[in-house]
Amino acid sequence: MAEGALVGILMGSESDLPVMSKAAEVLRALGVPYEMSISSAHRLPEETARYAQEARARGLEVLIAGAGMAAHLAGVLAAHTTLPVIGVPLASGALKGMDALLSTVQMPPGIPVATVGIDGARNAAYLACAILSIKHPQYARALEDFREKMRQGLREAAERLREGEV
Numbered sequence: 011m012a013e014g015a016l017v018g019i020l021m022g023s024e025s026d027l028p029v030m031s032k033a034a035e036v037l038r039a040l041g042v043p044y045e046m047s048i049s050s051a052h053r054l055p056e057e058t059a060r061y062a063q064e065a066r067a068r069g070l071e072v073l074i075a076g077a078g079m080a081a082h083l084a085g086v087l088a089a090h091t092t093l094p095v096i097g098v099p100l101a102s103g104a105l106k107g108m109d110a111l112l113s114t115v116q117m118p119p120g121i122p123v124a125t126v127g128i129d130g131a132r133n134a135a136y137l138a139c140a141i142l143s144i145k146h147p148q149y150a151r152a153l154e155d156f157r158e159k160m161r162q163g164l165r166e167a168a169e170r171l172r173e174g175e176v
C-alpha cells in the first residue's frame with residue numbers, strides 16, 4: 011500500500027478509473043495520503059472481503075468504493091469493516107447509474123454506506139477528508155483553504171461577468 015495511506019479508494023473495474031481517479035486528484039490536492047486499487051464484489055469476492063477486513067489494521071481510516079450497474083462493492087466492504095465507507099455510484103450500462111445509485115444508497119439497516127451522487131467521486135474525497143478532520147486538524151485546514159479558493163473563484167467569475175468580459 012501507499013506508505014501511510016489513510017483513505018483506500020477501491021473500484022469494481024478498470025473501466026471505473028476515469029471517474030474514480032478524480033477522487034485521487036482531490037485527495038492529492040488536500041494532502042491526504044491514499045491508496046487506490048481494483049476489486050470487485052462479484053468477480054473477486056474473497057479479495058474484496060479480505061481488503062475490508064484488513065483495512066483498519068493497515069492504518070486506513072476511510073474507504074471510498076466506486077462501482078456501476080448492480081453495485082454492491084461499497085455494501086460488501088461495509089459488511090466486512092466498521093470503518094466508514096463512502097459509496098460512489100457510477101454511470102454505466104442501460105440505466106446510466108440509477109441502478110448503482112439505488113444499490114449503493116438503499117442499504118438495509120445496520121450496515122450503512124454514505125452515498126454521494128452518481129459519478130460523485132470528487133465529493134467522496136471531500137467527505138473522506140471531512141471525516142479525517144475529526145482526528146487530524148490539518149485536514150480541517152485543508153478543507154477550509156479549498157473552500158476559500160472556491161469562494162474566491164466564484165467572486166472573480168461574478169466580477170468578470172459584471173465587467174462584460176464573458
Ligand code: RP5
Nearest residue numbers: 022023025077078079100102
Ligand atoms: C461493475 O460493473 C464495475 O464497477 C463497472 O462499473 C461495471 C462494468 O464493468 P466492466 O464490464 O467494464 O469491467 O462491476
